[in-house]
Amino acid sequence: MKLVLIHTGGTIGMAETPNGLAPKPGLVEDAIKARLPEGVELVEHVFDPLVDSADVGPSDWNRILDLIDAEPDAPVILTHGTDTMAFTGAALSQALYGLGRRVVMCGSMLPLDMDGDAEGNLDLALQAVMEPEEGVFLAFADQIMPAAGLVKHNSHQVDAFRSVPQSLSAPTLRRFGPRNLAILTLSPALPVTALTAALGGLDGAVLRVFGSGTMMNDPDLIVSLRAATDSGTPIRCVSQCESGGLEPGTYAAGAGLWSAGVENGGNQTAEAALVSLWLRK
Structure with missing residues (x-):
């Protein structure tokens, strides 16, 4: 089977530099490959350049949706920064509703290889993405949460997110146009x-x-x-x-x-x- 990785950026894929944390190419991809179950083919889509989640918006949501559509039968792991995780979670949950897709979002408060939460969140995402239930979810702090109503309630703690139950229905549109x-x-x-x-x-x-x-x-x-x-x-x-x-x-x-x-x-x-x-x- 195929597993799609869409790596947009975020803390999970950063490393220390003389000027502070910065994206490190290959870090997330290598971590996924090291954990990949036998018999699973990884399809990688890596944003170039990687995007700080503060800059993620409608055009990025459309790009992610296009990549998901391009692999219609494959589950998807989306790595993403935490600052706008709630917006992207809502965007994908509504745009994909009723299409039978399973997407698991993943990020972290500390990067990989820094003895933080990144490895645990990635392990959880890999387990969760293989489940059959359709929908968009967040793997974070030992929890699998519906991503439709995420709230980032803490800017520093590992347990940074909560999920507020939402009522979903098929949208009129499935892409994001130029609206103010x-x-x-x-x-x-x-x-x-x-x-x-x-x-x-x-x-x-x-x-x-x-x-x-x-x-x-x-x-x-x-x-x-x-x-x-x-x-x-x-x-x-x-x-x-x-x-x-x-x-x-x-x-x-x-x-x-x-x-x-x-x-x-x-x-x-x-x-x-x-x-x-x-x-x-």
């Missing part, structure tokens, strides 16, 4: 002019609101949101809380949101909500 989308966050005393200006330059937005779905009691804010939705700019609301999601109607303080025509993102993470805006016509 962003995640915006409500905060106390946010100037409405700032929100209006941001929305004016966007094709759609995810709005992180308070708790189970509330916002400030500011009529100008409602007017701004309504003007955007009336002009055809979708605004999808999600909670600023890590889990629990939105429940419209729970508090009167949220009534203005829903009267302004915003969408209820339910239990979606901000990353998942952003991807869902991208993958619809």
Whole structure:
């Protein structure tokens, strides 16, 4: 059987240099080959140059999806930096939903050969990728997590990720087009002019609101949101809380949101909500 490795970059494939950690060509590929089960053929796709995950975006997601499509019957291990792992996990989970593919993402907080978590995460990914269940998963810190709703909750600890359950359905589109989308966050005393200006330059937005779905009691804010939705700019609301999601109607303080025509993102993470805006016509 074939196993596809897509190595995009990230800490897992770095090594010490006089100027600090930097990508080391061949490091991840050699580590995979040393662990490869007998009878498995490795198909390697290595980004050149390797990409820091802070720079990963829609064009990279499309490239990854094209590589996955090119090997229709093979499971896939994707090595990736941790900083935008949640965005890529959401992107692949939604774009591949219902296609029967199994993708296991893998990264680490310390590079290979540094007595850290990289080797254990890679071993776990190799075990997990051979399972039959379709979907996109993350192998990290002794856990196999659905990648659709990842949250990086710690910037330093080995146990860096959690997974928030998400509801998935087949998307309208399966590739990411050139859209101006962003995640915006409500905060106390946010100037409405700032929100209006941001929305004016966007094709759609995810709005992180308070708790189970509330916002400030500011009529100008409602007017701004309504003007955007009336002009055809979708605004999808999600909670600023890590889990629990939105429940419209729970508090009167949220009534203005829903009267302004915003969408209820339910239990979606901000990353998942952003991807869902991208993958619809």
